[in-house]
Amino acid sequence: MNESPSAAQRPQTIEPMPDWLRRPLGKASEISTVQHIIKQRQIHTICEEGRCPNRGECYAQKTATFLLMGPVCTRSCAFCQVDKGHAPMPLDLEEPQKVAQSVQILGLKYVVLTSVARDDLSDGGASWFAKVMAAVRYLNPETQIEVLTSDFWGGKESTQLWRSRIATVVEQKPVCYNHNIETVERLQGRVRRGAKYDRSLQVLQIVKQLAPQMATKSGLMLGHGETQTEVIAAMADLRRIGCDRLTLGQYMRPSLEHLPVQKYWTPEEFKQLGEIAQNMGFSHVRSAPLVRSSYHAGESS
Numbered sequence: 001m002n003e004s005p006s007a008a009q010r011p012q013t014i015e016p017m018p019d020w021l022r023r024p025l026g027k028a029s030e031i032s033t034v035q036h037i038i039k040q041r042q043i044h045t046i047c048e049e050g051r052c053p054n055r056g057e058c059y060a061q062k063t064a065t066f067l068l069m070g071p072v073c074t075r076s077c078a079f080c081q082v083d084k085g086h087a088p089m090p091l092d093l094e095e096p097q098k099v100a101q102s103v104q105i106l107g108l109k110y111v112v113l114t115s116v117a118r119d120d121l122s123d124g125g126a127s128w129f130a131k132v133m134a135a136v137r138y139l140n141p142e143t144q145i146e147v148l149t150s151d152f153w154g155g156k157e158s159t160q161l162w163r164s165r166i167a168t169v170v171e172q173k174p175v176c177y178n179h180n181i182e183t184v185e186r187l188q189g190r191v192r193r194g195a196k197y198d199r200s201l202q203v204l205q206i207v208k209q210l211a212p213q214m215a216t217k218s219g220l221m222l223g224h225g226e227t228q229t230e231v232i233a234a235m236a237d238l239r240r241i242g243c244d245r246l247t248l249g250q251y252m253r254p255s256l257e258h259l260p261v262q263k264y265w266t267p268e269e270f271k272q273l274g275e276i277a278q279n280m281g282f283s284h285v286r287s288a289p290l291v292r293s294s295y296h297a298g299e300s301s
Contacts, residue, residue: 096135124152219247
């Protein structure tokens with residue numbers, strides 16, 4: 001059943017954040033060191049742009065998630081903190097080298113490369129991922145690279161051309177290819193404007209067809225009004241197309257302009273879902289309120 005947009009926009013009582021979602025950010029020195037380096041080079045991380053609650057912990061473990069192709073997204077997902085609603089920036093031709101140098105200076109052992117959606121680019125940014133991965137590897141041959149991409153769908157191309165974009169990234173052999181479905185099938189239109197549930201599943205399926213041994217990963221943010229039955233159905237859909245790894249975390253409303261939280265799932269509920277996911281056959285599962293796509297990503301490699 002479709003939900004009324006007007007109902008979602010109606011003023012609602014804002015529930016106080018539960019205690020289990022409150023945690024220290026980590027050592028200020030570790031956060032400030034990374035912030036200084038990325039600001040100095042005018043690059044971006046989703047850790048900072050998305051105000052991730054785990055960034056101090058990840059920095060201390062020598063991992064970080066770089067946000068490629070600028071901080072402005074061409075889509076308007078209703079849950080996301082990343083800037084949107086105006087023209088994206090031109091690509092910074094020095095970004096591949098800047099990211100590679102930052103990885104080297106920070107001594108990162110595991111790097112996640114993600115990006116805003118860039119539907120304005122001819123290939124959605126696929127070749128840019130490849131350029132950055134090559135630059136990072138040149139300076140940091142021992143660093144492992146995971147990618148978290150958009151669907152690279154521009155809306156007009158053939159399936160063959162779309163598949164070739166995904167192949168451009170796969171050919172660089174990341175240790176894991178991540179693409180998030182974000183929410184259950186019923187809520188896709190409300191939460192992920194411009195994306196499609198089946199299309200996202202197909203991205204992961206294509207990766208497995210191109211590179212059967214490559215680990216694939218996806219994640220959901222709970223709290224948009226989904227039921228446990230719907231979450232389990234989404235997990236089953238991911239396993240059906242061979243997805244290996246799963247993250248489940250709590251949606252936390254970035255501002256009053258974003259979708260309100262419909263429910264705070266408890267740690268016990270996340271634990272139960274994690275156990276169900278493991279029984280389904282996922283090789284690596286992270287399921288807890290503060291889990292995000294890249295949380296402890298390096299531990300599963």
